[in-house]
Amino acid sequence: RPPVLAVVGRPNVGKSTLFNRLAGKPLAIVDDRPGVTRDRREARGRLGDLDLLLIDTAGYEDARDGIEARMRAQTEAALKEADVCLFMIDGRDGVTALDERFAEVLREADKPVVLVVNKCEGKQGDEGLLESWGLGLGEPVPLSAAHGEGMAELYSAVLTGL
Ligand code: GDP
Numbered sequence: 001r002p003p004v005l006a007v008v009g010r011p012n013v014g015k016s017t018l019f020n021r022l023a024g025k026p027l028a029i030v031d032d033r034p035g036v037t038r039d040r041r042e043a044r045g046r047l048g049d050l051d052l053l054l055i056d057t058a059g060y061e062d063a064r065d066g067i068e069a070r071m072r073a074q075t076e077a078a079l080k081e082a083d084v085c086l087f088m089i090d091g092r093d094g095v096t097a098l099d100e101r102f103a104e105v106l107r108e109a110d111k112p113v114v115l116v117v118n119k120c121e122g123k124q125g126d127e128g129l130l131e132s133w134g135l136g137l138g139e140p141v142p143l144s145a146a147h148g149e150g151m152a153e154l155y156s157a158v159l160t161g162l
Pocket residue numbers: 010011012013014015016017018029030031032034035036037058118119120121143144145146147
C-alpha cells in the first residue's frame with residue numbers, strides 16, 4: 001500500500017484543489033462556498049515520483065455538534081490513517097482562529113505534519129506565510145494549488161516527513 005497523505009484544514013483553503021491536482025483528475029468538488037466537500041474522499045495520487053493514497057477531508061459545515069468538535073473528530077480520524085499529514089491554510093486570509101485550533105490538534109499528533117500556505121501565487125500570501133511560522137508546526141511551504149506552484153518544495157517536505 002502506498003503511503004497515506006491526509007489533507008486537513010478549515011473549509012475553503014484549497015484542500016480539494018490540491019487533492020485533484022495530486023490525483024490528476026477532478027474527483028473532489030472545488031467550490032468557493034465553504035464546506036462543499038461533504039465527506040472524506042480517497043484516491044490514488046502522485047507527487048513527483050511518490051505514489052500516494054490521498055485523503056481529502058471536509059464536511060464541517062453540516063455539523064450539528066458544532067464546527068470545532070466535527071473538525072477535531074475528522075482531523076483525528078485522518079491522522080490515525082495518515083503517514084504524513086498536510087495542514088493547509090490560506091495565505092491571503094492569514095492565520096485565523098480556526099487555523100489555530102487545528103494547529104493545536106496537529107502539534108499533539110505523533111505524525112509528521114507539513115504546513116502548507118496556499119493561494120501564494122503573485123506574492124498575495126507573503127504576509128500569511130510569515131505569520132504561519134507562529135503556528136509552531138515548522139517551516140511553511142508556500143503553494144498555489146490552483147496554479148501548481150510550489151509542488152517541488154511540497155515534494156521535498158512530504159519526502160522528509162515519510
Ligand atoms: P477546500 O474547501 O479546502 O476543499 O477548498 P477548495 O479546493 O474547494 O477551494 C476553495 C476555493 O479556493 C475555490 O474557489 C478554489 O478555486 C480556490 N483556490 C484553491 N486553490 C487556490 C490557489 O492556489 N489560489 C487561489 N487564488 N485560489 C485557490
